[in-house]
Amino acid sequence: MPQAEKGIYTCEELDRQTSVQHRTFDLQLVNVIGSHNEYLLEGETLELTMNSSDTVSSMKIEWFGPRKTKVKGSKQRWTLENNDRILRIRNLTVQEDNGMWECHILPSGPILFYDVKVIGFLKALDVEMMFAAVNSSVILSYELNANLQQAKRLPESSVLIWKPTEDTMAPGTKIPVIANSSYVVKNISNVHFENAGWYQCQLKFRHGYLNKTIHLVVMKVSAQPIRPLTEEGDVTLCCQVSAPFPPMALLRWEHMNDTKEAPNPAENKFCFQTRTVGLWNCRLLVKNELKISLNYTVEKPPSTEKEFPLLQVVLGAGVPLLLLILTSVFVAFCKIIKQKRQRARRMVLAKQHLLAKRTCQCQKSLTNDYYHA
Structure with a gap:
């Protein structure tokens, strides 16, 4: 299809009676052009112009943003000029200006579209x-x-x-x-x-x-002295946040049902002394919303109670008992050896008497020394 040009166009139409009917149209071209034909950046300014071949000033124009918001008069961020034919948008944002803008030509004109492409962060450009x-x-x-x-x-x-x-x-x-x-x-x-x-x-x-x-x-926790807890003194727990301290924030130490907090701690640090052992938790809250949480465990002091020396008792009692058993065995062994030696002497003595032909008379008053032999 050839590119349209403005001007007067005539259409000839033949009816049943072969008569010629003429219709005349005055073609006017309208479009929207932008001051930039590429991607725009947040914070820049864009100018949209309704370009028309018709110079009639009675043409009424309305502009609508990507969110179907109608542009009315001059605001802080936009202005309308030249019978609303020019729309100047300042400080472009992704949230409000990125998308399809519409130019309505009233009363019965066409609706023109212009795609505004704004590159930026999905969140606002602030700290x-x-x-x-x-x-x-x-x-x-x-x-x-x-x-x-x-x-x-x-x-x-x-x-x-x-x-x-x-x-x-x-x-x-x-x-x-x-x-x-x-x-x-x-x-x-x-x-x-x-x-x-x-x-x-x-x-x-x-x-x-x-x-x-x-x-x-950034937040960190520390303790002085370093764990475990000593018997003589308390431990100082500290929770520190980098400067400057966030507005509407507080530091809170929690342990079971014990809570200690400081809304505006000096030097961005909250320290306190305690002897409560166990898990402590430091929290940074901003507008009652938890941002950072860190744990620190205070350990129990080393035990001073002496354990029952079972091994020493066993060893202490076992050595004398072993010596006693060895002594008893030695004494019994010596007694048996002594008895055997006594029997041997008596046998030798009996043999000597027999060899000498000594006769042993059985008398009631005499003791027979060879009976036990």
């Missing part, structure tokens, strides 16, 4: 807090509203930069956008207390860049 405990892992992540791999009009040289905001001279860590098409990610695998602070995410494009500032809050 956001993220929370982490020492020795844990944290992912500084923000989701973009668009898949950059599928964006056709983005430069390939776009990079993502993460850097602490305090060190403005640091070049930051550059990550190609193609490495992650829809998420802005920085991973800290082992969080230290010194990792706390502000981080700036900067997404660069050909005609601008996006910034996102993140405040990482």
Whole structure:
């Protein structure tokens, strides 16, 4: 189909009587053009213009946003100019401006559409807090509203930069956008207390860049003296949060039914002394919402009670008993040897008497010394 051009068009129509009927149409072309023909970034300004070949000023125009919100008059973020033919939108946002805008030509004109593509974070561009405990892992992540791999009009040289905001001279860590098409990610695998602070995410494009500032809050717990609990003194438990302390926040120590809390602790640290052993839990709450939780166990002091020396008693009683048994056996053995020796002497004496032919007279008054032999 050839491209339409404005002008007067005549249509000839033949009826049954072969008469010619002429109809004339005045074709006017209208469309919406934008000041940018590529992806826009949050915070930029876009100007939409209803372009028409008709210069009649009586044409009435109405604009509607992607959420079907009617644009009425001049507001802080938009203005209408040139009999509402020009709509200027300032400080573009993903939440309100990304999508299809409509231009209605009244009373019976067409509805014109213009697709506004805004790239930005799904969350508002403000300072956001993220929370982490020492020795844990944290992912500084923000989701973009668009898949950059599928964006056709983005430069390939776009990079993502993460850097602490305090060190403005640091070049930051550059990550190609193609490495992650829809998420802005920085991973800290082992969080230290010194990792706390502000981080700036900067997404660069050909005609601008996006910034996102993140405040990482880190919490740690400690004890003095280090566990276990001593017999002489208490243990001091401390829970510390990196500065500045989050607004409307408090630190709370919990143990079974015991609770201690500090809404505005000095130097962002809440310490107290205790002799209660067991598991203590420190919590950081912001607007009554739990953000970080860390445990610390106070161990029992070493036991001072002497255990019953069963082995020593057994050994102590066993050695004398063994000696007693050995002594008894030795005494009995010696007695048996002595008796055998006495019997041997008597046998020798009897043999001697027999050899000497001595006659043993049985007399009542005499004792027979050989009877036992």
